[in-house]
Amino acid sequence: MELTKSLRQYPLEDIIHDTVRDEPADYGKNKSDFSSTKKFKALKRIPLSGLMDLKIDYAFKQLFGIEKNKQITIVFLNEFLQKTGRDPIKDITFINIEAGGEYIDDKQSRLDVLVLTTAGEKINVEIQFTDQYNMIKRSIYYWSGVYRSQLRSGMGYDELSDVISINLLNFNIFDQTERFHTMHHLFEDEEQFKLTGVMEFHYIEMPKLLKAWKEDQLDPWNDVLARWLLLLGMIDHRNKKFYEDIYRELEEIAMEDETLRKAFHNWEELSMTPEQFLAYESRLKHILDEEAAKREAELRAQKAEKDGMKRGMERGMERGMERGIERGIKSGMKRGIEQGEKKAKKLIAQRLLSDGAEIQYVMGITELSKEEVLEIQKDIMG
Structure with a gap:
């Protein structure tokens, strides 16, 4: 310097x-x-x-x-x-x-x-x-x-x-x-x-x-x-x-x-006085070098923190996407099963009602609500 x-x-x-x-x-x-x-x-x-x-x-x-x-x-x-x-x-x-x-x-x-x-x-x-x-x-x-x-x-x-x-x-x-x-x-x-x-x-x-x-x-x-x-x-x-x-x-x-x-x-x-000024310059250089080293360390720490945050965000996004896909598949399968079970229950109710079964009996067999059984009966009667 x-x-x-x-x-x-x-x-x-x-x-x-x-x-x-x-x-x-x-x-x-x-x-x-x-x-x-x-x-x-x-x-x-x-x-x-x-x-x-x-x-x-x-x-x-x-x-x-x-x-x-x-x-x-x-x-x-x-x-x-x-x-x-x-x-x-x-x-x-x-x-x-x-x-x-x-x-x-x-x-x-x-x-x-x-x-x-x-x-x-x-x-x-x-x-x-x-x-x-x-x-x-x-x-x-x-x-x-x-x-x-x-x-x-x-x-x-x-x-x-x-x-x-x-x-x-x-x-x-x-x-x-x-x-x-x-x-x-x-x-x-x-x-x-x-x-x-x-x-x-x-x-x-x-x-x-x-x-x-x-x-x-x-x-x-x-x-x-x-x-x-x-x-x-x-x-x-x-x-x-x-x-x-x-x-x-x-x-x-x-x-x-x-x-x-x-x-x-x-x-x-x-x-x-040359000797005194030389000693002063040496001390000043030492102080400025210490300041520069400290500043460089601070900048490196800031860069490391910034890089760490960036990597963390990228990994978080990747993990989030993976978990989202996994959850989506599980959720879709669950909804599909639920919808299939619901459709099967309605078909059973339809056959029972067509054979003259009572509404309460159909509700007990299919676990459908009264409103759902009545709606199916209405569709059968036309």
Whole structure:
């Protein structure tokens, strides 16, 4: 499968290095407040097709899951926490943890990004590119592993910290809502009070996000989470879609948002590093090959089902015809015998009546009804 060509093939004039302003972000301003700002390129400009798709787990981890980009990750995660009223993160520590037994052969599955906050919360960020139709159970499984892993000898259950699960999905899973960001906790059924805060799930459905963007329902100038999520949705290598309009909007916002500007720079540097881009291409190819193999298996199953139904119908028709002929013969023979017996009985009745036998006597001998015997007698008398 042909993937994005190496960035080394792009001419130097396609990559622009410009001076940027290092000013703190002011999220309270509206887009109109910047309309009179002198516009200039804040970011190195490479073709969008040369950027890694951040919805691929490898690229996401390289930008959000490493120590040197810790401040970017803190800002990104804080936008989720403030949606549920949690205190902002001051600092994080990256943790490597594996969840075992996910598959039948008990393979180990490394979590995408897991951090420990200074408040003791553990935040697991999972990015899923392909719908495996098990995302809710998968996220609960990962959550339970992280929550259970905290317990050490001598600890009490009240010492277990909250675990927050953030799931970034390249597909939709909830038909009940058009909202791209849903948050889930444990609540009492009738009065809806929260059972506990130790369990918290966030689901981001990227197709709904892009739909909201196209319908002009997003304001990344005032919704900081929306601008970060649009950053993730801007590149779509699988479908060869690259959203220039999103780039232009975020580029202008990055004039005032220092962390977003840093994320752009690091993203482009990552994409321009040959070794990193080669590893990214390898991971993307692996995912696309898995999708193709799964699709081929589904098509084969559908064809087998269709062929099976066709053969079943043909066999059913053949058997039906055979049974119909057999039943027809049996039914015809039965009717013929019945009709022959009836005719013989009428002949006997006719002879008895001609010899002057009583009607009741004839009925007893032939088992004909009174009406039938009277009809025969009428025919004899002419």
